[in-house]
Amino acid sequence: MTLDLANKELGKKYTRLVGSAAANMCAHCGWCIDACHVYLASRNPADTPVAKAERIRRVYKKDHDWLSKVFPFWTGAKKLTEAELEEWVTLAYRDCTLCERCVVNCPMGVETPQLIAAARSALVAAGKAPEILTQLADMAISREENAELYRDFFLEQVKEIEKQLQEFLGTPDAVIPIEKAGAQILYVPLSGAHTILPEAIIFNAAHASWTMSMFEASNYGVFLGDSAKTKRISERIINEAKRLKVKEIVLTECGHAYTTLRWEAPKWFSDPLPFRIRSILEVLDEYVRDNRLQLDPLKNSEPVTYHDSCNLGRKGGLLEEPRRVIKAVAQDFREMTPNRLQSFCCGGGAGLVAVAEWSEARIKAGKPKADQIRQTGAKIVVTSCDNCRHQITELSEHYNLGIKVTSLTELAVQALVIK
Amino acid sequence: MNNGFVHFAEFELQIIALGWLVVLYVIKVVQLSRLPMPREKGLPKGSPIQGALRSYTNIFIPWSMESSKKHLWRWLEFGAYHIGALIAILNTFTTPFAPGIMTEPVRWVFAILIAPALLLGIVKLVRRVASPELRLISTPDDYFSLASVELFFFAGIMALLVDTSLWRTIYFLITAGFLFYVPFSKISHYVYFFFAAAITGRRYGWRGVRPQARKAE
Numbered sequence: 333m334t335l336d337l338a339n340k341e342l343g344k345k346y347t348r349l350v351g352s353a354a355a356n357m358c359a360h361c362g363w364c365i366d367a368c369h370v371y372l373a374s375r376n377p378a379d380t381p382v383a384k385a386e387r388i389r390r391v392y393k394k395d396h397d398w399l400s401k402v403f404p405f406w407t408g409a410k411k412l413t414e415a416e417l418e419e420w421v422t423l424a425y426r427d428c429t430l431c432e433r434c435v436v437n438c439p440m441g442v443e444t445p446q447l448i449a450a451a452r453s454a455l456v457a458a459g460k461a462p463e464i465l466t467q468l469a470d471m472a473i474s475r476e477e478n479a480e481l482y483r484d485f486f487l488e489q490v491k492e493i494e495k496q497l498q499e500f501l502g503t504p505d506a507v508i509p510i511e512k513a514g515a516q517i518l519y520v521p522l523s524g525a526h527t528i529l530p531e532a533i534i535f536n537a538a539h540a541s542w543t544m545s546m547f548e549a550s551n552y553g554v555f556l557g558d559s560a561k562t563k564r565i566s567e568r569i570i571n572e573a574k575r576l577k578v579k580e581i582v583l584t585e586c587g588h589a590y591t592t593l594r595w596e597a598p599k600w601f602s603d604p605l606p607f608r609i610r611s612i613l614e615v616l617d618e619y620v621r622d623n624r625l626q627l628d629p630l631k632n633s634e635p636v637t638y639h640d641s642c643n644l645g646r647k648g649g650l651l652e653e654p655r656r657v658i659k660a661v662a663q664d665f666r667e668m669t670p671n672r673l674q675s676f677c678c679g680g681g682a683g684l685v686a687v688a689e690w691s692e693a694r695i696k697a698g699k700p701k702a703d704q705i706r707q708t709g710a711k712i713v714v715t716s717c718d719n720c721r722h723q724i725t726e727l728s729e730h731y732n733l734g735i736k737v738t739s740l741t742e743l744a745v746q747a748l749v750i751k
Numbered sequence: 752m753n754n755g756f757v758h759f760a761e762f763e764l765q766i767i768a769l770g771w772l773v774v775l776y777v778i779k780v781v782q783l784s785r786l787p788m789p790r791e792k793g794l795p796k797g798s799p800i801q802g803a804l805r806s807y808t809n810i811f812i813p814w815s816m817e818s819s820k821k822h823l824w825r826w827l828e829f830g831a832y833h834i835g836a837l838i839a840i841l842n843t844f845t846t847p848f849a850p851g852i853m854t855e856p857v858r859w860v861f862a863i864l865i866a867p868a869l870l871l872g873i874v875k876l877v878r879r880v881a882s883p884e885l886r887l888i889s890t891p892d893d894y895f896s897l898a899s900v901e902l903f904f905f906a907g908i909m910a911l912l913v914d915t916s917l918w919r920t921i922y923f924l925i926t927a928g929f930l931f932y933v934p935f936s937k938i939s940h941y942v943y944f945f946f947a948a949a950i951t952g953r954r955y956g957w958r959g960v961r962p963q964a965r966k967a968e
Contacts, residue, residue, distance in 0.1 A: 347786055347788060348787065348950065352950065355779075355943055356943065359940040363818040364818065367818060382888050398935055406891050436816065438818070439818070440940060440947060599792050646960060649797065649960045651963065670817060
């Protein structure tokens with residue numbers, strides 16, 4: 333029964349993209365081998381991108397490749413078995429963070445993460461996805477279904493943050509507007525003050541027209557590979573933006589939330605969305621460019637480096653915006669090598685950071701990133717993704733990096749000159 | 752060697768084999784094109800056309816990928832191997848259909864360009880057996896495809912340098928066998944490349960990921 337469900341889901345995921353990645357497009361040349369942080373950390377041949385993709389490709393081949401249907405042994409094609417499906421859990425959720433570094437280093441452009449994502453969906457259908465990811469996705473849905481239950485607590489929390497905001501800016505006029513119809517911006521934070529207070533400071537300092545709602549940006553449906561839940565969680569924010577008639581949604585520093593809402597969500601609707609979707613990184617870049625913030629880079633005198641979140645950078649296209657902001661707010665910016673498109677994943681992406689039982693593997697896979705950070709000699713690592721932030725903080729503890737991890741907005745707030 | 756059989760191997764058999772290849776590829780391309788493909792709909796940040804162009808030309812720009820920048824020898828090897836393959840394929844057309852241009856110097860040039868590919872093919876085979884990473888992902892099709900290309904190169908060089916009807920017949924029989932097998936094997940990657948590079952390149956272009964300034968890559 334579980335196998336039937338998994339196979340059915342694999343069939344549903346057989347798009348043109350998956351179809352070409354699953355077909356004979358991969359020449360098994362091995363160019364992607366050392367592009368993967370998991371392989372670089374383990375040196376286990378089974379951890380190379382092509383080896384991971386091959387496990388899923390061979391199942392697809394059994395159903396779709398002419399030669400494999402007749403002579404499966406010749407191409408290694410095989411039917412999905414219960415044992416294989418069980419092994420896919422670690423393969424798809426632990427050993428690949430869908431970072432796409434293998435894609436940009438493949439001469440053919442084989443989309444290995446698409447195959448892994450298809451495997452994740454099959455595991456969801458078979459009821460084998462990590463429980464914690466399912467629970468976190470369900471919690472987000474429940475928050476929408478029981479919005480009234482959460483409202484008072486949320487408003488109370490915001491009031492507390494608002495007090496800190498007023499104290500920081502030294503004015504009682506500074507506010508955190510909630511569900512203000514007609515505002516220019518609907519800002520979507522994560523749950524937790526660390527993604528509300530710094531942004532509230534920036535919006536107030538720039539005299540922006542903004543508001544917040546009670547739904548957070550994170551979307552564990554994406555990590556699960558559950559399309560229905562992903563859409564449902566995203567729609568909470570989209571519907572809120574429509575209800576409040578805002579001009580744009582601005583997402584907090586969160587990699588997967590940005591990629592999902594900015595690039596994936598518009599595909600789900602036949603009509604274009606009536607607002608634009610941006611990251612706070614783009615807004616900060618705009619404010620810096622338009623001199624809407626008075627900044628003093630001398631206030632951030634320690635060496636700073638930037639970690640490109642895979643979702644924001646390689647998958648999202650936000651490569652230069654954060655760099656321009658850092659150069660405006662910090663004195664000593666040092667690039668990691670490699671960076672931007674070739675940046676290494678921190679090792680905690682695609683939901684891995686939430687699965688406690690795999691923390692050892694996650695820290696091990698973060699070794700290439702830890703080495704990169706150490707080489708810069710930076711004391712502050714800026715990253716614009718909460719998962720990366722969590723992971724790099726743990727990497728610092730484990731590999732004794734002696735760094736402070738912060739978000740770009742927090743760094744900008746540090747440099748803010750308040751009159 | 753019977754002249755009729757040589758002629759059959761060079762012409763009729765080649766046309767049948769090429770026809771077979773084309774028909775199978777058309778079927779494959781139609782099958783792939785009919786699969787659903789969600790299009791990018793978010794406000795574009797870059798140019799999908801430039802992204803696709805970059806995907807197609809990536810392989811010619813060694814610094815555009817870490818995998819080629821870090822392993823320059825591998826990139827040169829890739830280039831030499833594929834130039835050899837291209838010439839060997841070209842030879843299957845020029846020898847029977849444009850014999851006038853196949854003068855002695857041209858035959859030598861062709862042979863000299865195919866020879867490195869033949870040697871590099873042996874290197875590839877040895878590496879596939881010796882490297883645990885490559886061995887793990889290799890199937891009988893990988894070994895057979897590599898070996899059959901080697902045979903094709905070897906026969907091509909012999910037909911170019913020892914211009915006897917025996918070698919020409921051997922060469923064209925091998926070529927025909929090769930053409931019959933190719934649509935089923937991993938050698939088909941060159942056809943899928945045009946699909947995947949367009950799809951991936953358009954996405955990266957649309958999202959402003961690629962092309963980046965040179966320093967960014």
